[in-house]
Amino acid sequence: MRYIPATAIFGIFSACGGLWTEESADGPLASSAPRLSRIQIPLSADNPQDQPNWDEHHDILADETVPPSGGNGESREEEAQEEATCSVDRHCHDSPPTICSRGRFRVEVTQYFIECGDQEPCADPVVAAFTLGRVRLFIFEYLCIELYRGDSFLLEDSEEYADLAPGGAEEIVRQYGLAERQGIPIIYSRTLNGGRWTGLATYPWYNLLYVALAARGGNRNLVEDWSIVAHEIGHLHGLLHTQDTKCGAEPCVNGDCNQRGDLICDPPPDPGNCGIVVEDDEFRAECQSEDCNPDPHNFMSYYGCRNAFSSTQERAMYCWAEEIDQRQ
């Protein structure tokens, strides 16, 4: 188990006026009316200067914010194409390769910003690039997955999507032809599903890969919350929620951990409805059943103090990264 530090370092960014320039869209839509404006983001956003040294922070608990309301705090999040049946492609869960054993894989993402106002992106592109940079540098770099940030674009005339309704992300991907362009789309809206979701993602066993992220959740600025980005990119690399039930709920004892829940035996079973208590500056899940002891730090849980993937989750993502790399 690795714990990854989460420090609040985003206050230095101001509004991002003037970051984008009008350009004809390249790619397959170039002959039609321009609908994408390229956004210029300083390269420094990809290499944050105040990143703490990894080794110094190895296994140190993060100084995270207090979970929103205890219990199932991240309930605004939901996957695209959620299915009640267990249709998971689990070949990367069963015996995933050792991290880095097959070399490094490249997963390129392209950031797309929905309009909120007169050519104003709903999310600050510099902060978005910075947050993605943290996920790349502190997580995926160590998994031999090169989470490469490609170009960034403002989606013109997209204000109707400022609150992205269910199905809206896929509609955008198709309407703007994003799937035909380089990189996996990450779409930034102001809110998702009326503010009820923080993000959504497709699983890699679907043909259409994309992620959508909300900039706002109540009073929270979600753009700087790297745990949401890590969580959604976890889905994109085949991970289910620790409390997932689409293949059956995983009991806390004798739970057949390969067949139920998240189909992975580490992290521990998660009934998904536990509260969080803070003891000795550490977060701990407090569940109705004493048999349940979920890890509130796991990125794929809904608890509010997420900062780690389990080692098997990391290997499963590495397995899927190889396939995603080959598709691009």
Ligand SMILES: [Zn+2]
């Ligand atoms: Zn999720």
